[in-house]
Amino acid sequence: MPTSSNSSVPGVLIIGAGGLGCPAALALGAAGVRRIGVVDDDRVDASNLHRQVLFADADIGEQKVVAFARALSRRFPAMDVEPHAVRFDVSRARALVAAYDVVIDGSDNFATKFLANDAAVLERRPLVHAAAVGTGGQLVTVPAGGRPCYRCLFEEPPPPGVGPSCAEAGVLGPVPGVLGALAGVEASLLLRGQAPAYVGRLLQYDSAGLTLRTVSFNPNPRCAVCADDARIHALAADDYAAADCAVL
Secondary structure: OOOOOOOOOOOEEEEOOOOOHHHHHHHHHHOOOOEEEEEOOOEOOHHHOOOOOOOOHHHOOOEHHHHHHHHHHHHOOOOEEEEEOOOOOOOOHHHHHHOOOEEEEOOOEHHHHHHHHHHHHHHOOOEEEEEEEEOEEEEEEEOOOOOOOHHHHOOOOOOOOOOOOHHHHOEOOHHHHHHHHHHHHHHHHHHOOOOOOOEOEEEEEEOOOOEEEEEEOOOOOOOOOOOOOOOOOOOOHHHOOOOOEOOO
16 A cells, blocks of 8 residues: 555545546546546445446456456556555555545545545645435535635534435435546546635535535634644544445
8 A cells, every 4th residue: 555645646546436436537537647546445236336337247246446447447548546455444544645646535424534534634635525325416625734624514423323324315326427527527626736616615416406506615713623723633533433324
């Protein structure tokens, strides 16, 4: 696993090789990004195929990051895909984030989203959060160091059981495709040093009405990780309680 971003090739880390991560990677490849890391400890399941567009029946049972890297390399032969078949957890989050220039959070639970945010803020890496559940989804971009960050908008992970789980709510297959592609666009802008569209703006997408709306928000002066008197200076497991499917 890389421990620093010394590569001469700018890179993007994708957290989650799923319904959001797959279209994000395709968008990055189409934008000319040559180095992508992907972290996920899961295996391809038949239930994934309607929304995880890099996988096929032949991939069922294989590690997601391996199938993910193979599919991307076929599509974009010049791309360097670095698979990390591990869980994105407190023990390795900062090292993974620090090894890349931009991070996309395509995880499916609140705990990982807060962990990704805090690791990115502490390592001063810009981060694009995407989420999808049911017929809708959300996206927000965190600049390097925060101000504002994900915790400025949602201060703490909710307790387990708040909001529907993925199994209960499901997800309409095309929805993560939309949000994942937008996350890839934001990340490619960041990688090129251009201004992203959704810093301090939460994008909300509703496929049922085909609507997009944005909600602006400001830095929270009491934010636990990016405020001047922040309390989080290191990652601790107690700050990331287990939670169900991500509904922002």
